Amino acid sequence: MNWQWFHRLSSPKWFYQISGSLLPWFWGISLILIVAGLYQGLYNSVIDYQQGSTVRIMYLHVPTAFASMMFYVVMAVAAAIGYIWRIKLAHMAAVSAAPVGAAMTLLALVTGSLWGKPIWNTWWVWDARLTSELILLFLYLGFMSLHQAFEDREVGDRAAGVLAMVGVINVPIIHFSVEWWNTLHQGATISKFEKPSMDPSMLIALLLMIFAVILFCSAVMMYRMRNEVLSREQSKSWVKEVIGQ
Amino acid sequence: MSMSEFLDMGGYGLYVWSSYGIALLVFGGLFVGVKLQRKRLIKQLRRLYRQQAKINTESQQ
Numbered sequence: 001m002n003w004q005w006f007h008r009l010s011s012p013k014w015f016y017q018i019s020g021s022l023l024p025w026f027w028g029i030s031l032i033l034i035v036a037g038l039y040q041g042l043y044n045s046v047i048d049y050q051q052g053s054t055v056r057i058m059y060l061h062v063p064t065a066f067a068s069m070m071f072y073v074v075m076a077v078a079a080a081i082g083y084i085w086r087i088k089l090a091h092m093a094a095v096s097a098a099p100v101g102a103a104m105t106l107l108a109l110v111t112g113s114l115w116g117k118p119i120w121n122t123w124w125v126w127d128a129r130l131t132s133e134l135i136l137l138f139l140y141l142g143f144m145s146l147h148q149a150f151e152d153r154e155v156g157d158r159a160a161g162v163l164a165m166v167g168v169i170n171v172p173i174i175h176f177s178v179e180w181w182n183t184l185h186q187g188a189t190i191s192k193f194e195k196p197s198m199d200p201s202m203l204i205a206l207l208l209m210i211f212a213v214i215l216f217c218s219a220v221m222m223y224r225m226r227n228e229v230l231s232r233e234q235s236k237s238w239v240k241e242v243i244g245q
Numbered sequence: 246m247s248m249s250e251f252l253d254m255g256g257y258g259l260y261v262w263s264s265y266g267i268a269l270l271v272f273g274g275l276f277v278g279v280k281l282q283r284k285r286l287i288k289q290l291r292r293l294y295r296q297q298a299k300i301n302t303e304s305q306q
Binding site for chain 1: 251254255256257258260261263264265267268271272274275276278279280282283286287290291293294
């Protein structure tokens with residue numbers, strides 16, 4: 001079997017070049033989606049008959065919560081690929097996904113709190129969904145501090161990678177927490193298999209914001225990975241050429 | 246809808262606008278954070294390469 005394509009894909013130099021031409025598109029399209037999503041979410045959509053305008057917090061809360069779990073899976077899969085096949089670029093991806101995921105987890109918690117106060121009459125409850133999301137934040141923070149704790153970056157990659165892989169068990173727990181335990185938090189409103197139970201104007205706003213957040217976070221992660229490539233490959237002649245310009 | 250009605254958000258303005266304000270700070274922070282990281286890194290690498298070049302020319306003399 002020919003593995004050349006695999007090695008090419010995992011080459012830091014190749015990644016640096018291809019990501020450089022992709023990034024402007026990522027920034028541009030995510031900006032357009034954010035503007036459209038904000039217009040639709042804050043202005044052009046109906047409000048909930050019980051929750052009133054607080055429902056507009058959903059257009060931040062759901063996308064950031066989704067991204068918080070998605071980027072954890074990305075981080076864990078990247079760490080596993082790096083661990084098993086010893087691919088440097090995969091470890092760089094894992095390290096770059098962590099701060100983005102942590103930021104999204106923080107936002108999901110804060111927007112949830114600001115939504116909970118007027119609707120549940122409390123900022124916080126120790127129920128399954130909220131607690132497991134808080135654990136997700138600690139997993140991200142644990143990954144980042146463990147990675148920084150080692151003098152040798154490659155040892156840090158592997159140690160923090162193990163934490164990322166073990167912690168991935170928390171992601172399905174977050175997802176199913178609202179079904180497995182009694183909780184204040186509501187269940188999913190949109191799913192792949194059923195017709196969504198919300199007004200089309202709300203659904204458009206939500207989908208726009210979900211794509212906007214995912215694309216923006218991917219751009220930040222890609223940018224971060226480029227920094228990581230330059231830093232780790234600093235002794236290579238092609239990096240010296242890039243920096244020298 | 247008037248501007249003040251829009252800002253009031255049916256009495257929930259404080260919660261809605263703080264959510265969007267904090268989100269703006271976090272997304273802005275991510276963006277500025279990676280840009281600054283790159284700037285610092287390039288500066289640091291340029292200095293390193295200059296030092297290496299200096300050592301190389303000195304050792305040749």
